[in-house]
Amino acid sequence: MTQPPPPPPNQPPDPQGGFGAPTPPPPQQPEPGYGYPQQPPTQPDQGYGYPAQPPAPEPGYGYPQQQPPAYGYPTAPQQPQQQPYGGYQQPQQPPAYGYPTQPQQPQYGGYAQPTPPPAPGGGKKLSAQLQIVIAAVVAVVLIVGVGIWYANSGGDGGDEAKNTGGTSQGSTGGGSTGGNGLGGGGKEKVPADTKAKLAFQVTEPKVSDITDVSGSWITDKAFVKPGVNSLVGYDPDKGGVLWTLPLTGQVCGASRHITADNKAPILFEATKRVAPRYYQPCTEVGVVDLNTGKLLWSTSVTGGNAGDQKARFNEVTLSGATVAAGGTDGGAAFDLANGNPRWKPQANDQNCYDMGYGGGEALVAVRKCGQYDSPSVTIQPINPMTGAPLSQFKMPTGVKYASVVSTKPLVVATDIGDSAGDGSGITDFFSIDEKSGKLKAKITADPDQYAARCRPTEVESCSKALVGNGRLYVPTEEHEGSTGEYGDETNEIIAFDLTTGRTVPEKADAGDKYTFVPLRMDGGNLIVYKEPPYGQGGRIVSVDGGTMKETLLLENPANKSLDSPESSFSLNGAELLYRDGRFFISATLVSKPRENASPNDIKEYLIASFAVAR
Template sequence: MSFGPPPSMYTQSALTAETQQKKRRRTWLLGLFALVLVAAVGTGGWLVWGGGGKGADASNRSHGPQGPLDVRETVEKRPADPTGKMAVRFSVDDLGPGEHYEMPGMWATDRILAKGINKTVIGLRMGTDAAPGDEQWKLPLDGPICGYTRRVTGDNRTAVLFRANDRGGAYCNHVAFLDLDTGREVWETDFPYSKLGDAKGLATGGDDQDTPSVTLTHGTVVVTWGGGTDAYAMDGGRRLWRTTSTGACQDMGAAGGDALLVRQECWNDDAPLDSTDAVNYKAHKVDPRTGRGLWTYSAAQGVRDIDIPSAEPPVIAVQAGGIGISEMLSLDAKGRTRAVIRLQNGTYVGECSYDDYLSTEDCPTIAVGDGQVFLRSKESGELTNSNWIIGFDLATGNTTEKFDSGPGSLLYPVRMSGDKLLAVRVSDQHIMPSGLVGLDPQTGRETPYLYFDLPEEADLMTMTEYNDIVVQDGRIFFGVKKVDGPAKGRPKWVYLALGIESMAVR
């Protein structure tokens, strides 16, 4: 398996391609047989292969029409039939010892599941059981993907960052805006890069650079690169503005959507480098069309890091103690602390993305909406697992509605859908079907959207630390963030992405 030269699965010989096609047909049949067996014996038919490809009829767009310059927000409807079937699958059956592939980013439309793989973005058509070579489209980039955003526009476009080339040490200094339905690159441009650390100078050959990030807000693609922030018009890629990091502070990450908050790291040269006082953190609200600063929130001395799960309303995730998020802060319209929500030494869990990609707003199990922030609790139980999701009022910090998973399953927040919370219910050891559910903070009611039971090979794809989970247009998708071959021995078969939709979809 390879994604982009050298070597390249996409430029393999016709003989190798024919061999792989035979393998894929065999794998598909074996996988289909296994799923039929599971349906007959284990789950009563919760997950089967079916037709598809015309798009789900189980969602509608959010409260008003969304144009091409809007950041997409959708409200999912309950499907007519909650029984799940596979909507799309992407797998390989020849992952060899020592092989490793980065798979940053996953996005969905009503027709396409898109996935980043090394230096390529691919599109998979709904209703297909795909392997490398079966893609609806492929968008090759000059170098590996080095940054991405989960955000998508109203007309299904998004942005990724990529390196100047695929040689070791190449700088991450290009941004591409692409169409997820067609795989067409709408525009691309380069941006500056700064030296790693508190230095303000540009990196030169061989110097590590500050990690850049990208996000979307209305009409604007925003890139932070350490030495400042650049903003580009979605319609054409023209640079709208550039702000330069000043003093001891550097722009390191941003959160978009309905507003723009830039995360800043500020260096204190008088403190020891290994001290928690060496770096202070700020969240700086910026007008996305002009770059003008509106207000700045400064975290307390000693805070180890901050993330921004929501720019509007502004919510800050704070690491004030050991490992992980220790409290959530809601801010008012002027950046002042409104409420403090303490996670009680791990009783409640807030997870944000901590990998090689700087994504300040990627907090997959923190959902903000309806005037609340929703978190999951840690797992409890000895023989069977259980947990709960709980809401906290952004005005007061008080707890609101609590949703229990019940014994034998776990609940994980996924995202808001209007004023409802979407969550994935993961069954313990296939005792019950897993599912996508809607939780109503006003009534405390849980509504099933999709029931399914993942094949054994895909069990670990529900783990939010190592996979992307996306709900869009009546479907739920699971995709790995990276994949490794076996330590030794024969090549193995691996799921890379999997989508599930309602049996009602034809």
């Protein structure tokens, strides 16, 4: 079995914020990740968009498949019909900054646009006067219909939907909805005073080389952050160290999801990094009690491309009682309670392996097969106890990687043909029926227009894209505000319907000089950070997922100092968490101090915390 070459010495971590050293190219003999081999396809490639039936009794591909119908609104008659893409019609591309396109005869809350009656006299042309009268009647009906639809499009939801997978603290949010209606149902409440103060700050630790410190969690008792060869729990109000968990090596992976009782899966290295390489393979999987700092268990596995060596992983996640880790050596899963393996990496003749998993309310594998230069990528909702596929969706030709934005409902992002060109890793989103494997909608997201980001080589790495209320919420790129002055950039949050793929009429506007950065879902609401202009404090707002109206939850103090703890972080290299009146910004990379450092240099912080009065 051919082993992949080791990473080159002194290789820094991926600048996009990944864990550990850069991921090597996928091996030629990876494994299935489910504990048993899969059979090669028995029929020619059907192309993406066709659901593959789940295996019975053994997994395999090539089952007869049926093409689902086209989706979306009918194309206006004055425009040419769009060509089907993989058996599905693409929704019309929204215009600049995501303003919705007006389709022909959409249904507004059950009210269809009326059609003019036939001309009297057996098809004779209508008189000019009669045409004017008909047009006026049509306009009145439209106004009434649209008004009723808008009146029923927002409002607070009922009870908050339950999240059986625990709590999601990552940037992508989850698939929760806000009760019976759109929006509402969130846990975050408006405090008596939204004015926040700097609660505490922690300076960067001293390191000998670039060190990845990605990962952060909030509990009722602690704010937890990786240190150097350790995890550290801080008092969430004052910043004092509550506990320190020493580890054998550096943390190299952290789950976005935690259990209801605050347990989190992590990855870490088996030994400490030393000169000159400052690199160790990411092989150890463990679960930590975030309240006490106790390592409940840790383990490693062999197999797959790793052979008799320990398998290396890039990322780890959680769904229910299963911890799942993936990487180029293959995927593995473990019992949350004791670390016993549920499945391990295995080599196979089809060069198939699990790149990684999306967790939360369900467990979804992104599986790659074939050669490195011409792979086949499939999305597989799987049984978290056995790894058996429940359904399967094949991504289109030209896709080498895919990222899971949400597992339930299932939404996947990818960069088709590596054409994004802006480092975002996204050209399209795919809304997939997780039960049948059928495509519901393909949403084209022009990288020049939308600002969501995914790290292509990791499955659960997307930021700024949120899923809830049957919608996909993404921010637009920054653009000039209404005043046209320097520094007047702003943006919006646009929503796409996951069934039709079309933009919805409602949108949220950040306002001049502020920029929206979506953080997570809160029931049917969006928790969003508003990046401020120079000298002003940032804000945390709750955006109703139906009406898209915002409510202020927290506002940081204005600070024009170069050492401002808030403005010292680059948002593309920081993690932002908000919970119950507390806002945390933390770094993902720590660098070696400059040799000629000056006392006047801008300070670099590991953590900055702001809080309202409690």
